Amino acid sequence: MITFHSEATKLRRALTELNEGLLVAPFECPERVDLVLGRVREVGLSEVRSPTRYGLEPVLAVHDACYVEFLASCWEEWKAIGMAGEAIPNIWPSRSMPGRRIPEHIEGRLGYYAQTGETSICANTFEAADISKDIALSALVHTLKTGEPSFGLCRPPGHHASSDQFGGYCFFNNAAIAADQALKHGRSRVAVLDVDFHHGNGTQEIFYARDDVIFVSLHGDPLHCFPYYLGHANETGSGRGEGFNHNYPMPPGTDYAKWSTALDDGLARIRESGAELLIVSLGVDTFERDPISSFKLASEDYLDMGRRLAGFGLPTVFLLEGGYAVEEIGINVVNVLSGFDE
């Protein structure tokens, strides 16, 4: 195992998250990185390396150019017109006004490019997202070159980011960017397995009509859980992508006995697809004491998860997604990775 990390991921330090009708300190905070890195070092999991910079080309291969431009300038534009706080969207092109024209005012553009209202844009958001995707790509390249597993300590996370929208704490879809680059490095089919508590709606959207990336997501049932509007079992792909999207929605309270059954089924789908590389969107917000989620996985379950993934036998890249402000996020992430390495 090798870990890729950069202190620059911590440059994004939002002050606000709209939660339960209040502006609170964000769950997706820079301290998460220290908790995970601390545990990587404590157990001597692996060498820790700095990422290589890859620029925006791999980003533009999966994200809309105007969206990327928006992210690059949003904070400056927001400040320039004298907005008092962080950039928080409050109006969207919704069902009754689909809004095909992109507004000029930053408030309108912010809503146009936003899925959700909890994720504030602040100073260095773009810079942190940019280095986060470099971490993902560095992990990918290491695994492609050596066959060894790698862990990208990505922050901000990525799996909610769609081709042209941010949300759910995500800006660039690190796993999607890595999967797409793996194809450009000559792999003919790649799997993204998303074990975060929340449905990976962004990754699903990006690859929905494609058969070169198979997407499998295990998550809280969208009837009850964020992101609510995507992630049902009958979303199986479109066109040539039909059969290359598999969702395993599970009810609040799901424990590892049930969860791991879905994992085995999802892995069987990946096996059938003939994928040559496994990218794991590794969220540990399935943990029983996660502050914003409702599954019941225990710390030792993550060791078993890692063992099962190792048993699957594909070259594997782990990319950090969610998992929130509890001491155990370090333990749980590193349990998956150590279980894999056994």
Ligand code: Q9C
């Ligand atoms: N009351 C990831 O795990 N909703 N994103 C929070 C809290 C947003 C999660 C609601 C959850 C986003 C990467």
Ligand code: ZN
């Ligand atoms: Zn999550």
